[in-house]
Amino acid sequence: MKNVNFFIVALFTFFSSVFSQTQDSKEKWFVRIGAHDINYYPIRSPFKGFFLKRNNSFNPVISSIELEHNIKKHIGLYLDASFGMVNNPRWKVEDNFFIKLSNGINLYVFPHYKLDPYLRLGGGYHKSNNYINRELGISDSKYFKTNKKNFFLLDGGLGLNLWLVSNFGINVQSTYNHVFAKQSRDYLNFWKHNVGLIFRFGNLKIDHDHKIVVENNKEKEKEEKEVEQKICCEDSDNDGILDKEDLCPNQFGLNKFKGCPDTDSDNIPDHEDKCPNQFGLKKFNGCPDTDSDNIPDHEDKCPNQFGKKENKGCPDIVFHPILFDGGKFSLSTRSLIIINRIAKIMINRIPNSKFYINGYADPHGKLYFNKILSFKRARSVFYALVSKGVNPSRIEVRGLGVEKKKGRRVEIIIRK
Structure with missing residues (x-):
């Protein structure tokens, strides 16, 4: 029994701590706790033996707890749990462990009044162990018994809340419980009376002049x-x-x-301006185009030089030709300086471009010799660029001989 009481108190404490933190609940949640009295003599006539003391089994400890949620002003859904040791004089049972779990609806007649009556109707589960192997004698020829300890029941009754303050009051209620048992018919039915305290979670105020609870x-x-x-x-x-x-x-x-x-005064408000601290153009969402090449600066790799979109804003790059002495493919000091500049452009400005290195020769000498010489000149430039860090996979070397009559030189062009 102590364990049951501890469970009920712990359950109530839990619900109180949860719902007390709900500031906007507006009287949606209720918790009732108290003691119950069980009357086992409503055989066929629900009020038979109702007021006889010997027919009532009162449990003075906290033996009942109920949680309710108001879904509308006049309607609440409840979940009720009752535990305790009770006496059943009809079946001559003492200290029987009693369990009742039920849920249903409460219908409020005058919600928000200080005197707050309601009707209730529900159903649920009932357990009692001491009916097994017992008989109830009604007469010499009539006996009732049951071999079950778990039952389904329906209940209905009346209740009253007396609100002392806006969120706290006294609760009394009585319910008649019809237990479904084939072999014992109505002889397991009982009254259950409750008296206890009720707590409401929300922000209300009692108007004592009108005896009504109002917001x-x-x-x-x-x-x-x-x-x-x-x-x-x-x-x-x-x-x-x-x-x-x-x-x-x-x-x-x-x-x-x-x-x-509009921080940069470009007539574009900051929340619509991609470059709120730079004077810009509306067509570029507030970003500038310094070189007027129709490519905004933040997308322009050469923002101060008029360029082309395919070059990402940079102008076309034309590399200086590398010249050679007649019949030779070795690089002069001047040629190495030019190659060094070209390598930097390839790596830093156009790192994703690929190139042709075209070698040429003058018309002196045999055609076959000039073809080989032009290839060697192109290859010597290729090796020089690779030594400066250019990826060789970006370069294609071609010896073109005396084609286009360009003379003793190597030209580097960007592959489209």
Whole structure:
């Protein structure tokens, strides 16, 4: 029994801690705790033996707990649990462990009044171990018995809440419980009476003059008006535009942009400007195009040089030709300086481009010899570029001989 009482107290403490933190519940949740009295003599006539003391088994400890949630003003759904040791004089049973678990609805007649009556109807589970192997003698020829200890029941009754303050009061209720048992018919039915305390979780106020529990609407309306007036007339950023009309109420802004700022004065408000700190163009969402090549600076690899889109904003690159002495393919000091500059451009400015290295020769000498010589000249430039860090996979070497009559040189062109 001590364990049962501890369980009920712990369960109540849990629900109290949870629902007490729900500030906006508005009287939706109720918890009832108390003691119950069981009357086992409502045979066929529900009120038979109702007031006889010997027919009632009162459990003075906390033996009943109920949780309720109001789904509408007049309707609440409840979950009830009752435990205790009871006597059943009809079946001559003492200290029988009694369990009843039920759920149903409460219908409130005058919700929010200090005297708060209600009707209830529900059903659930009932357990009693001491009916097994017992017989109830009604007459010499009539005996009733049952070999079950678990039963389904329906219950209905009346209740009353007496609210002492807005969220605390006294509760009394009585329910008639019809137990379904084929072999014993109505002889397991019982009355269950409860008396205890009720707790309501929400923000209400009792009007003692009218004996009715009401919400403090006047104070609430006053607070709402104050908030509305504050919102109506407040200008948080002091830009001359009221907060209710200000798209950027915490930033000093311009009237033409509904209170939002334009830091770079490019006629594009900051919240629509991709470059809010740089004067820019509307077609580029507020970003600049310094070289006017129709490529915004943040996408332009050469923002200060007019360039082409295919070159990512950079101008076409034309490499200086590398010249050779007649009949030779060795590189001069001047040629190495040119190659060094070309390598830097290849690596830093156009790292993803690929190239042709075309070698040429003058018309002196045999055609076959000039073809080989032009290839060697192109290859010597290739090795020089690779030594400077250019990836060899980006370069294709070609010996073109005396084609195009370009003379003793090597040309580097970008592959399209």
